[in-house]
Amino acid sequence: xxxxxxxxxxxxxxxxxxxxxxxxxxxxxxxxxxxxxxxxxxxxxxxxxxxxxxxxxxxxxxxxxxxxxxxxxxxxxxxxxxxxxxxxxxxxxxxxxxxxxxxxxxxxxxxxxxxxxxxxxxxxxxxxxxxxxxxxxxxxxxxxxxxxxxxxxxxxxxxxxxxxxxxxxxxxxxxxxxxxxxxxxxxxxxxxxxxxxxxxxxxxxxxxxxxxxxxxxxxxxxxxxxxxxxxxxxxxxxxxxxxxxxxxxxxxxxxxxxxxxxxxxxxxxxxxxxxxxxxxxxxxxxxxxxxxxxxxxxxxxxxxxxxxxxxxxxxxxxxxxxxxxxxxxxxxxxxxxxxxxxxxxxxxxxxxxxxxxxxxxxxxxxxxxxxxxxxxxxxxxxxxxxxxxxxxxxxxxxxxxxxxxxxxxxxxxxxxxxxxxxxxxxxxxxxxxxxxxxxxxxxxxxxxxxxxxxxxxxxxxxxxxxxxxxxxxxxxxxxxxxxxxxxxxxxxxxxxxxxxxxxxxxxxxxxxxxxxxxxxxxxxxxxxxxxxxxxxxxxxxxxxxxxxxxxxxxxxxxxxxxxxxxxxxxxxxxxxxxxxxxxxxxxxxxxxxxxxxxxxxxxxxxxxxxxxxxxxxxxxxxxxxxxxxxxxxxxxx
Amino acid sequence: xxxxxxxxxxxxxxxxxxxxxxxxxxxxxxxxxxxxxxxxxxxxxxxxxxxxxxxxxxxxxxxxxxxxxxxxxxxxxxxxxxxxxxxxxxxxxxxxxxxxxxxxxxxxxxxxxxxxxxxxxxxxxxxxxxxxxxxxxxxxxxxxxxxxxxxxxxxxxxxxxxxxxxxxxxxxxxxxxxxxxxxxxxxxxxxxxxxxxxxxxxxxxxxxxxxxxxxxxxxxxxxxxxxxxxxxxxxxxxxxxxxxxxxxxxx
Numbered sequence: 001x002x003x004x005x006x007x008x009x010x011x012x013x014x015x016x017x018x019x020x021x022x023x024x025x026x027x028x029x030x031x032x033x034x035x036x037x038x039x040x041x042x043x044x045x046x047x048x049x050x051x052x053x054x055x056x057x058x059x060x061x062x063x064x065x066x067x068x069x070x071x072x073x074x075x076x077x078x079x080x081x082x083x084x085x086x087x088x089x090x091x092x093x094x095x096x097x098x099x100x101x102x103x104x105x106x107x108x109x110x111x112x113x114x115x116x117x118x119x120x121x122x123x124x125x126x127x128x129x130x131x132x133x134x135x136x137x138x139x140x141x142x143x144x145x146x147x148x149x150x151x152x153x154x155x156x157x158x159x160x161x162x163x164x165x166x167x168x169x170x171x172x173x174x175x176x177x178x179x180x181x182x183x184x185x186x187x188x189x190x191x192x193x194x195x196x197x198x199x200x201x202x203x204x205x206x207x208x209x210x211x212x213x214x215x216x217x218x219x220x221x222x223x224x225x226x227x228x229x230x231x232x233x234x235x236x237x238x239x240x241x242x243x244x245x246x247x248x249x250x251x252x253x254x255x256x257x258x259x260x261x262x263x264x265x266x267x268x269x270x271x272x273x274x275x276x277x278x279x280x281x282x283x284x285x286x287x288x289x290x291x292x293x294x295x296x297x298x299x300x301x302x303x304x305x306x307x308x309x310x311x312x313x314x315x316x317x318x319x320x321x322x323x324x325x326x327x328x329x330x331x332x333x334x335x336x337x338x339x340x341x342x343x344x345x346x347x348x349x350x351x352x353x354x355x356x357x358x359x360x361x362x363x364x365x366x367x368x369x370x371x372x373x374x375x376x377x378x379x380x381x382x383x384x385x386x387x388x389x390x391x392x393x394x395x396x397x398x399x400x401x402x403x404x405x406x407x408x409x410x411x412x413x414x415x416x417x418x419x420x421x422x423x424x425x426x427x428x429x430x431x432x433x434x435x436x437x438x439x440x441x442x443x444x445x446x447x448x449x450x451x452x453x454x455x456x457x458x459x460x461x462x463x464x465x466x467x468x469x470x471x472x473x474x475x476x477x478x479x480x481x482x483x484x485x486x487x488x489x490x491x492x493x494x495x496x497x498x499x500x501x502x503x504x505x506x507x508x509x510x511x512x513x514x515x516x517x518x519x520x521x522x523x524x525x526x527x528x529x530x531x532x533x534x535x536x537x538x539x540x541x542x543x544x545x546x547x548x549x550x551x552x553x554x555x556x557x558x559x560x561x562x563x564x565x566x567x568x569x570x571x572x573x574x575x576x577x578x579x580x581x582x583x584x585x586x587x588x589x590x591x592x593x594x595x596x597x598x599x600x601x602x603x604x605x606x607x608x609x610x611x612x613x614x615x616x617x618x619x620x621x622x623x624x625x626x627x628x629x630x631x632x633x634x635x636x637x
Numbered sequence: 638x639x640x641x642x643x644x645x646x647x648x649x650x651x652x653x654x655x656x657x658x659x660x661x662x663x664x665x666x667x668x669x670x671x672x673x674x675x676x677x678x679x680x681x682x683x684x685x686x687x688x689x690x691x692x693x694x695x696x697x698x699x700x701x702x703x704x705x706x707x708x709x710x711x712x713x714x715x716x717x718x719x720x721x722x723x724x725x726x727x728x729x730x731x732x733x734x735x736x737x738x739x740x741x742x743x744x745x746x747x748x749x750x751x752x753x754x755x756x757x758x759x760x761x762x763x764x765x766x767x768x769x770x771x772x773x774x775x776x777x778x779x780x781x782x783x784x785x786x787x788x789x790x791x792x793x794x795x796x797x798x799x800x801x802x803x804x805x806x807x808x809x810x811x812x813x814x815x816x817x818x819x820x821x822x823x824x825x826x827x828x829x830x831x832x833x834x835x836x837x838x839x840x841x842x843x844x845x846x847x848x849x850x851x852x853x854x855x856x857x858x859x860x861x862x863x864x865x866x867x868x869x870x871x872x873x874x875x876x877x878x879x880x881x882x883x884x885x886x887x888x
Contacts, residue, residue: 051771066692067758069798070700086778122772129774131767131825133791140781158791164699165794172766179762187755210747239694273667278675279696380698383722386667449771497682499675541682548649549690549748552682 003256003607003622006410007111012628013093016115019411020454024461031056033465035219036456037204038062039191039246041174042071043167043441044424045225047448050173053182055453060217061174061183062206064190064241064554069171072227072239073444076163077284077377078147079155080127080441082120087144091152093117100439101629103149103329104404104432105581105597107259107605110628111411112429119450120442124156126449130169134158147437148285149329149636155438160284160376166441170448189215190554191246192485193478194222194253194420201250201420202468203475205482209554212546214486216470216479220460221419223452224250225444228403228425230263232562232569233514234506236400237269237282243558244565247407247426255415256607256620258408258428260565261573264435264582265515267293267333269399270384271353280399281384283356284377285437288326290361290370291394293317293333295354299344305355305393316340324636331434331581331595332636334398338515339593341397348395357393398515402440404431404582405572408607408622412455413447416607419459423447428605433581486546489556494539498555501536505529505559505566513566513573518586522574526567533563568608568617575619578602590633599631638664638725641733642677644689650745650753656735666726670713671696671703673725691750698722698862701797704804705750706737711801711860719799719862739800741809743847754800756846757814763842764835765818767828780826793821795863802857802865808849813857815839816873817865823876833880840877 008019026034034057038049041063049061063071083096096117101108124142128134134156135143144153158165177183188209195203195216203218229244230236251257268283294315296308316336318325326333337354340346347353362370367390371378381389407415407422409429414421424444431439512525536559544550579588579595580602588596603626609618639662647654661680664673671693678688694702703720707713713723728734736750744752782790796817803811819836822828828835844850851870858867 047771054770065694065700065702066754067701067798069758070694070702072695072700075695075697075699084777124777125774126769126771128777128780129767129769129827131790131822131828133787133794133821133825134777136782136784136787138784140783140787141778158794161699161795164797165791168794172761173769173771175758175762176766176768179764185758187758237697239700240696241694274665276665276668276672276676278669278672281697380722383698383718383724384669386724386726453771495683497679499679543682543685544687549751551690552688 001416001609001620003408003620004410005109005622006412007109008411012110012114015111016118023454023458026457026461028056030465032058034058034460035060035467037217037219037222038225039204039223040071040225040227041068041171042073042225042227042424043170043444044448045071045223046167046170046174047445048223048225048423048452049183050170050177051449051453052456053177053180059177059183060186060219062186062189062191064188064209066187068174068185068187069168071167072242073167073441074164075239076441077160077282078286079145079157079162079438080123080166081147081154081438082124082156082442083117083154084121084124086142087153089152091154093121095152096120096154098629099150100430100436101432102634103436104434105595105634106432106599106603106626106629106631107580107624108430108432109624110626115451116430116443116446119446122450123442123445127166127169130172132158132165132169145286145289146327148288148327148333149436157286160374163441166445170445192249192482192557194250195474195478196253196417197468197472197474200418203470205478207482210549212548212550214479214483216475218468218470218475220463221421221456223421223423224407224426225423225448226426228406229562229565230400230403232505232566233400233509234502235272235277235280235510237266237280240279243561245558245561247422248561248565250407250415250417250420252610254417254610255420256408256609257405257568258605258607259405259572260569260608261513261576262404262433262582263400264330264402264404265334265398266401267330267337267398268356268396270381271348271350271395271397281380282399282401283381283394283396285330287356287374287377290373291326291356291358292360293326293337293354293356295340295345295347301345305347305357314345321636328636329434329436334515335584337398353395353397355393356396358389359393362390400510400514402435404428404433404435408605412458413452414455414459421452421456423452433583485557486553489540489542489553490546492537492540492542494541496539497541498552498559501532501540502555502559502562504532505563508532509566509569513570516584516586517573519574522570526570529563529566529570536560536563571617572606572608575606576602603631638666638728638730640664640728640731643733643735644749645737646689646749647746649748654746664725666724668725669696669721670707670723670725671721689750690748693721696721699797701799704739704752704799704801706739706804708735711804712862717862717864739804741803741848743809743811744800744803754798756848757798757800757811759846760811760815760839760842761818764831764838765822767822768831782826786824790821790824792866793817793824793869796865797863799862801860801862803848805856805860806849807854807856808852810851810857811843811848812851812870812873813861813865815843816869819876820869820872823872832876836873836876836880
C-alpha cells in the first residue's frame, strides 16, 4: 500500500486555504443523512462532536468516564499557544510554525504544523466566545506567558487549570448539542473494536462498563480521539484509565501506527516515592518561568538545600543553555536532569530528583506575587509530598507525559482505513519527535473545531448516504470476537493480578525504552515483553463476571493491548538508528551529549502495518520534505 | 500503618449493601488514599474476593471522578482536597476508617463506592453553556473583561462536578454546583444574553432530577474540594429572582 499524505500543492501559507476550497462539500440538507461516531470526549473529541453536530451531522459520542467532562485533557495545566502577537514581541504564524518544527526535532510534517499555527489564532477567539475565563490584564485584555522552546510570550492560560477550562468550553458546546438532540452521548462506554465493511470504517463495538452489555454502532465515518498511550509505562502523568485499546484495535484492522517510540518525557514531575505508587503528578512547565533548576556541584552532596552555598550549586540549564536557560524544551531539560542524577548528583532520598528553586523569585517579586502566579501548584506539591515549597525547593524528576506517536493520518486526518479518522494525541502528526509546551491543547482543539469538520465532509460527500445496519456480518463477527476475548479473560483464573503485569511491563518500558535507549537494552526488552505477554495469557486472574461493573476486566483488556503495543514501540526504537527529541538512542549523540539526528537516513515517519498475531510488522516510510525550514542541529544555547 | 477499614459493599443498585470490615497492614503514610485501596484490592483479588469498586481517574485532583465518604466527610478529613489527593499521613496508625459512597436519591449506587452522577450532566445540558457555533466569533480581545470580573468568573468555573456538595448537604441539594456555572456565565459579557433562560432551565432540571432545595446550611461549601464559595448561591438566587421578576432585556 502506498502511503499518501495528500499534502496540498502550493506555497505553505496557502495550502490550507486552497485545500478548504478544493474539498467537496456536503449540502446542508444532506448532512442529517450522515452518522458520525466520535470516540473520546477530550479536547479533540468533544470539540469535533460539538462542531459536527452544529453543522448538522448526527453524532454519537463515547467515553469511558462517567461524564464527558472528565477526559484527561482536563488535567493539562499550563496553557495553550496561539500566534496572536498580542504582546508585540515579534510573534507570527510563521514563528509558531518554526518553533514547533524545530522543537519537534524536524520529525513533523511541515504542512500540518503550519495549519496548526494558522488556526491557533481562531481557537482563542472561539474559547473566549464560549466563556472560557482566560487570565486577563487589568485593562481587560488577555494575558500571556512564555513556555519552553519559545522566546516570545504566546501562551494563553487560565491559572494552572487551562486544560480544565478549555475542556469545559468544549463540553458545554457538546452539552448544547446533546440537548438539541444532535449528539447522542454514551458515557461509561468503552470501544473494544472497529468494524470495517468493504474496506471502510463503518462502526464500532462497545462495552457498557456498568452492565457489561456489548453493543454495536454503525456510522458513515468513525473519528478516534482517544488520547495517548503513555500508560504503557504504568507510571505516567496520564489518568489511570487512559489506554490504547481503541487505536490498537484499529491498528489491527489496518490503520498504520506512526512513530510509536516517540514518547515525551516531561521534566517537572513530582518524583516517585514508593512501590505502591499508581500515578505521577506533573508540576506545570510554567513554573520554569521563575523556578531555577539546580543540583549540588559535588557528587554525593547530601546536605539540605539551604545548607549548600550558592557557589557549590550547579544551575545546569542556565549554565549550558544561556539563551533559553530554564525554558529549554522538555526533552533537553529532561535529559539534563537524568544526566545530573546519573552522575550521582541527584537529590532527595532516592537520588532521582533535582531541585526547582523559587527562593530567588520570592526574594525578587515577593511571596504574594509568586503565590498569586503559582499558588495552586505549590499547594498541590505540599499536599502530595508533605513539604512546603515556599520554604525549601521542590524536588522534581522527569516522567512519561505525552506520546507523539499514534495512528498515521494524512493531511485530512484520515488513517489508512478509509472513513477512520484520528485526532488529537492519538494521531502522530503535529509534534514530531518532541512536543513543545502548550501545544497539545492547541492541536486537540485545532483538529476538533477547525480541521476535521472540513476534511470529513470531503469524504462523506463522495460516499453514498446508505447506512450499513448492525446486522451486517462484519458487525456480528467483530462482536463475537470481542465477546470471546472477554470470556477468555474471565476463564484464565491464574495467580497474578492485572496490575502485576502492567507494572512489570511499565518497568521494562521505562528502563529500556524510556528517556534513553540503546540497541542492546531494546533487544533485551523485546524478549522480556514477549515472555511477559505469554505469561499474562496463562496466569492472569480476572474475577467476577462480564455483566457487572468489573474494573479488573476493563484493565485486563487494556493491559493486553499495552503488552502488544510495547513490543511495537521497542521495534520502532530499534529501527530508528538516530536520536531525535524524545527518542534518545545512546549510540547517537554529539560530543556534548545532545541528540544526534541522521537526516540522510531517518527524515521519515515510520508507519507500521500489522500483519497478523506474533508476526513482525511491516515498516512503511513517509519521507518528510522540508521545503521551508532548513534542517539544522537544534541549539538552545 | 495498620488500619481497620469498614467499607460499604453493594453488588448493584438492586441489592442491599452493608459495611464490611477489612484489616490492612503495612500502609505507607506517603500513599494516597486511593493507592491504599489499590493495595487492599490487590490482596482481595489474590484471595479470590471481589475487589472494591470505586471511581477515580486523573488522580491529581482535577477530573472530579473520585468520590467517597470517609469517616462521615465527603472526600475525607482534609479541607479542600479530593480523595485522590488525600494522603495516609493524615490518618493515625491503628485508626478505623469508614468508607461509604455518596448518598443521595439522585445518585443511585452502581456498585460499592461507585454512584451514578449523570444527573449533573443533564443539569448542564439544560443550559450550562453559551450558544455559540464554532467559527465566526469576534477577536478574543474585542470585548475586554475587567480582571476582577474574569477572576470571579474563574473562581466559579473551577467546579469539578464531583458531587461532594450534594453528598454533604442534608437536603441532597446540588445548588452549589448549579450556582457555580450560573455565576461564571452570568458574570461574563458573552454569557449575559442567555442568563435568564439559563438559570430557569438549570434550576428546573435540578429539581426534576430529585435534588433537594437549598436551606443555607453551607456544608456544601465547607466540603467542596475546590473551594466554590457560597457567594455563588447568593448570586444564583439573585439571578433567579431577576429572571422571574424582570421583563426581557432589563436587569
